[in-house]
Amino acid sequence: AQSVTQLGSHVSVSEGALVLLRCNYSSSVPPYLFWYVQYPNQGLQLLLKYTSAATLVKGINGFEAEFKKSETSFHLTKPSAHMSDAAEYFCAVSEGNQGGKLIFGQGTELSVKP
Amino acid sequence: NAGVTQTPKFQVLKTGQSMTLQCAQDMNHNSMYWYRQDPGMGLRLIYYSASEGTTDKGEVPNGYNVSRLNKREFSLRLESAAPSQTSVYFCASSDDRGLAEQYFGPGTRLTVT
Numbered sequence: 001a002q003s004v005t006q007l008g009s010h011v012s013v014s015e016g017a018l019v020l021l022r023c024n025y026s027s028s029v030p031p032y033l034f035w036y037v038q039y040p041n042q043g044l045q046l047l048l049k050y051t052s053a054a055t056l057v058k059g060i061n062g063f064e065a066e067f068k069k070s071e072t073s074f075h076l077t078k079p080s081a082h083m084s085d086a087a088e089y090f091c092a093v094s095e096g097n098q099g100g101k102l103i104f105g106q107g108t109e110l111s112v113k114p
Numbered sequence: 115n116a117g118v119t120q121t122p123k124f125q126v127l128k129t130g131q132s133m134t135l136q137c138a139q140d141m142n143h144n145s146m147y148w149y150r151q152d153p154g155m156g157l158r159l160i161y162y163s164a165s166e167g168t169t170d171k172g173e174v175p176n177g178y179n180v181s182r183l184n185k186r187e188f189s190l191r192l193e194s195a196a197p198s199q200t201s202v203y204f205c206a207s208s209d210d211r212g213l214a215e216q217y218f219g220p221g222t223r224l225t226v227t
Contacts, residue, residue: 009154034215043118043204043218090156101147101172102216104156
């Protein structure tokens, strides 16, 4: 069965610092991987997705993630945090061939200090 | 395009009451989903529908029923609400052409007392 583990339920960084949110997955088939962001009292928005075309994926708002098969990881990074990046971030894996069911990680809440 | 819409936005129920959460999408997607979000647990799939006329159980279906009324609409029903069903409920839809990116509604915050 597929699963996703996000390391760290809360991450705090200073404005301008590197953002690193960790995600490890388990899948018996080549996965599709996603990062979603949720701002307070809103639904989820797609940040980026990995679909096997390239291992380094660029998303919106300056975020990117690198797929590392050997480490079963898909960590999310941003070189310089902005106050507006404060939100909850979810990593998710898809079975890909069954109507797109997603398995979500527990979420990581990102705080950005001025 | 409105995307995915959900009604109501907020609801308070007493234990044992019933209600239906409504969801509609205008993106002509085949697949639709209902999730619940609880602190520290991410989103968990309740039910999904891969196409009009079909529904399947997800990870946490107990206490819920769904109806895929047509291609646009997918409703979630709580027949006899329990405090354990206090949660935020999200509906989502996706185009099932391989990439499975899901589009989410704004959510319904449900409290059962």
